[in-house]
Amino acid sequence: MTDDIDIQKHIKGLIDEEHGLRARLGTGEISVEDENHRLKAIEVELDQCWDLLRQRRAKREFGEDPAAAEVRDAKVVEGYRG
Template identity: 55%
Template sequence: MNDHDILARIKALVEEEHQLRDATGNKETDHARLKHVEESLDQCWDLLRQRRAKIKTGEDPDEAAVRPVDEVEGYRQ
């Protein structure tokens, strides 16, 4: 997955997040899906930051890997 692919995924997740926040459907289902979308966004942003850091230090950005949700959830923005 390259930076362009990650940014496209982020855009799609943000759109879904907005739709879920505006939805009036099943609150439990919406809440669970929203949590999953937020976690996926955190993972995508982390992966993008990893790739950019590797490029900056002359490393191969393709060596960056998606980290577990419990690792990226606690990061400060």
């Protein structure tokens, strides 16, 4: 992902996938286990994307290059929760 617009498009795609999974579960196309497994992965990826956007905005605010922001490991991003 190269810029904020790309990251936001990726976030939208993940949200669309999340909605699609819920619809597929409702029609019986996938199991609850399959939905939960993929939803968990989407949640982590969304957290990483939001974190990346926050990093980019902070760098921009302080006169640094937003392109220097990097996707952080899932363990780091998920560790913010508690």
